[in-house]
Amino acid sequence: MLALPLALALGVTGAPGLTAYAVPGPLQPVPRAIYRVVWHRPLVPTEVLQYLPQEAGGVAVDEKTGMAVFGTRDGWLHAVLPNQAFVWEHRTHAGFAGPPIILNGVVYVGCRDGRIYAVDAVTGKGLWLYDAREELGTRPFVANGTLYIASMQDTVFAVDAKTGAWKWHHRREQRPGFSIRGQADVIVGGDTVFAGFSDGTVSALDGATGRPLWERVVAPPGDQTDVDGLAYDGTKLFAAAVSGAVLALDPKSGSQIWSAKLPGAGRLIAVNGVVYAVGNQSAVAVSAADGGQIWSSPLDGGWAAAAPVLYGRWLVVPSGDGGLRWLEAASGRTIRLFDPGEGVSGQPARAGRRVYVLSNGGDLYALDLR
């Protein structure tokens, strides 16, 4: 009884009776084990009467050392090696809602306490901090010696990446009424900084001065017009508007090239001619050339918690309570779901085969892709 299923499951050819038939053996099974959990480490103690905790900070990985750096809601910035060893921890005054970046031995991160922190990646010692006095919850972008970051209150800050000295800021008046909590990460293309705002505007700013090169309202009319996702592939700028659209814009003028409907569009990436976007009900893949839909995949109650990432043939989607969904990038079929209990709201990070995921419960999971 044991031999046949085991042989089938292990892909052993020549299972009794199979090879004699004209149509050869079964298809390779749908991969059941895309990854394995190597270790997991609880980091944030559960608070009394804590309800629906979220860790939206996300993880960054130093590609040279494999060190994972991430902030948690208790205000600590952690650095952990692939073998679980802690390298350092750095205390801030609030939690994190956006991931850090690691560049030239420096960790840069925006914190909900309103400060941008630059921390030595080896020692964890603070190099400088800039007090923006606005809640920060997006990934910083460093280009041409300048760090750019968007606040949760519709301001883009530019500071010197070496010293933290203020260079400029660009503020838009916040839309009256409720807006979706979150903000698009700023993107830099050449000398231009692209930013999205809660009033449905996308702006192109001069990287050196912050002067607007163009500003356009791109979001369709709706209750929440926030532009919460931006991506740039070198020729087109892509935007996700919560009022229900994924758009391609001309980066030089901001004029619309195409628009595709996606309810609650919140996050997106553009890779190899395909735009992968996540809304409040589904994830979609559309052609970067013309916006034609390639596939749409339901999120089973999940939502656009953070931008998806592409790991080889897998599109990995952090979908809040829906967990970390593993979709076949070619077909959009959900093949696996990583559910650490309370979901995943931050972007995972990968170095080689290792993927780090921070659960909403405050546990760091190390997965190895198979």
Add this chain to the structure above:
Amino acid sequence: MSKTAELTRKDMKEPDRFQQVATQAMGWIGVHRQQAVVGGLAALAIAVGVVAALAIQASRAERAGAEGSTLLSAVGGEISPVPLPGVPGPFYPSEEARQKAVVVDADRLLADYPASGPAKLALLAKGDAHYRLGDLDAAAQAYDRYLAETDGKDSLRFGALEGLALVAEARNDLEGAVRGWERLGKEVPAFADRADLEGARVLVRSGKPDEARKLLEGFSERHPGSYLTVEASRKLGAMGK
């Protein structure tokens, strides 16, 4: 209140609706002081109870996630009689031992946190492990339970439906296997191409090559753009005329 947009002096002198209701409520409380206090305390107790229940639920979800990660570690465990240097465990002396460990971990999770999300996923892992161990009844039971506990839109139902078709085939119930693949194609259209290909394979095993050929001949029309089209053509070619 005037129906015009402007407030008149008369409007401003009259109490608005909120003021009227608030005055009435205060009057009632003044008369029924004892009932008001009891009602207020009851409402407070209910609110505290709800918050506490939700917090306990969140804490249980976290622990269920931790047990789920132990299960996933077992699913991906290494087959080696001795620990391998530089390779994270767990290690099992044989495939059979690994699958048995998966069943034990899945059963623990299902017993401890039966209503959690990770427990649902444990049902799939448990079904797969039983199938690999040749315990087909237990495998079918786990897959059936997964289908019963998820709605028709659940993205991972394909895993249970595929498992049931494979279980039927392993029992040599080839008609049941064909029905199983048909069910997968019907209930999860995203996997209909795969279901057709596997269904054709089982039809050949059942001695029904004509039906299999029919299924494969219409494959590219039914599944335009499927990455399995080449495989379907290859299998059709292998069958000959």
